[in-house]
Amino acid sequence: MEQEKIMQQKRHKKIPVGQIILHMVLVILLFIMLYPLAMALWNAFKTDLSYEYTRWYPTLPLRIRNVKTAFDMTSQYMLNTVIVGIAGTAGLLFISSIASFAFAKMKFPGRGFFFSMVMALMMVPGVLTLVPSYILYKTLGLHDNLMALILPIWTGGCIFAVFLLTTFFGGLPRDLFEAAQIDGASLFRCYYAIALPLSMPILGTITIMQIVNVWNDYIWPQLVLSEEKFTVSAGLLLTFRSEHTSNMPVMFAGYLVASSPLILLFIFANKFYIQGLVGAAIKM
Numbered sequence: 078m079e080q081e082k083i084m085q086q087k088r089h090k091k092i093p094v095g096q097i098i099l100h101m102v103l104v105i106l107l108f109i110m111l112y113p114l115a116m117a118l119w120n121a122f123k124t125d126l127s128y129e130y131t132r133w134y135p136t137l138p139l140r141i142r143n144v145k146t147a148f149d150m151t152s153q154y155m156l157n158t159v160i161v162g163i164a165g166t167a168g169l170l171f172i173s174s175i176a177s178f179a180f181a182k183m184k185f186p187g188r189g190f191f192f193s194m195v196m197a198l199m200m201v202p203g204v205l206t207l208v209p210s211y212i213l214y215k216t217l218g219l220h221d222n223l224m225a226l227i228l229p230i231w232t233g234g235c236i237f238a239v240f241l242l243t244t245f246f247g248g249l250p251r252d253l254f255e256a257a258q259i260d261g262a263s264l265f266r267c268y269y270a271i272a273l274p275l276s277m278p279i280l281g282t283i284t285i286m287q288i289v290n291v292w293n294d295y296i297w298p299q300l301v302l303s304e305e306k307f308t309v310s311a312g313l314l315l316t317f318r319s320e321h322t323s324n325m326p327v328m329f330a331g332y333l334v335a336s337s338p339l340i341l342l343f344i345f346a347n348k349f350y351i352q353g354l355v356g357a358a359i360k361m
Contacts, residue, residue, distance in 0.1 A: 121147075121329040128326050140326065147330035153305065154312030155335065161223055161308060162291040165230030166284055173235040173283070174276070177242030178268045182254060192243065198236050206233070211300050225301040226294070226308065230287065238283045245279050246272055285346055292339055309335045 119135035120128055121143055127136060179185075180192050210229065219225040254267045262270065273280075295310040302308075304315060313331055 117329045117332055120326055121333045123326045125324050125326060132325075143326050143330040144334060146327055147334045150316050151309060151312060151331055151334055154307050154309045154316075155338070157223065157306055157312075158292055158308040161226045161230075162288045164223075165227045165234065165291060166287045168227070168231040169235045169238060169287055170280055170283065172231055173238035174242055174273065174280070175268070176235070177239050177246055178272055180239070180243045181246035181249075182267070182272075183264065195236055195239055198233070199240065203233070207296070207300065210297075214301055220301055221303050221306065223302075223306060226291075226298060229297070230291070234287065234290070238287075241279060241283065242276065245276055249275060281346060285342065288342065289339060292335075 116133070120132055122139040122141065123131070123136065123143075124140055176195075180188060214220060214225045214228070219228070249272065253271055257267050257271060258264075291308065293310055294308055295314075298306075298308045298311045302311075304312075307315060313335055316331065
């Protein structure tokens, strides 16, 4: 009997009004965030005519040809982005990991000063360096060359990575490196045999963040590259603004094609991304 009374009390227990309002607000915010994505998804498979009358909800049949058309139009831009992303990220990981290991585990004159200067660069808005960087790369003969996108990643792009990795390497037990050096290991061997394997999760996080940055880069490619060498963000706007202004379904299909690699990357690398963020936070 007592258990039945307790169960009845639980059933008739009133939900606080504040909790109801909070849940309603969360549902509304979730709808505002997800509905545009869903709208872009179903409109990518419509004809131009059906889009005009049914843009707010999905319909059948699906026009798969829109995706092929969009892929044919954006494939070169995506290839350029992949080249820049792989080359830029590989160089960034090497440079930032070497520099971070030096800051964290080596003692040399001015180490604190140089690290502070690197960190100070994080406070400089990138837009302030657009014109000077354009003049520099044009003087170096790198205008209309993909290296004009890769070199900035190797230099300015690695600042945040240096911050994360220096904090991570600094939190690793010193005994590991001292024991390895007693056994005859050099500093460089300590770097690639101990520090790098332990930092794989955070390196994966940096990789994902940098590839997303390359994929979303819009202004800089338009300044230093010709149209056929654009990366995907700049190329999408150029293509659909000039040729398919009225064909909105093809434009939505282009957005779908362009975002698919990032979605797949995050799905397969989500575990490493979260581990890297958690590991960096713990070390801090």
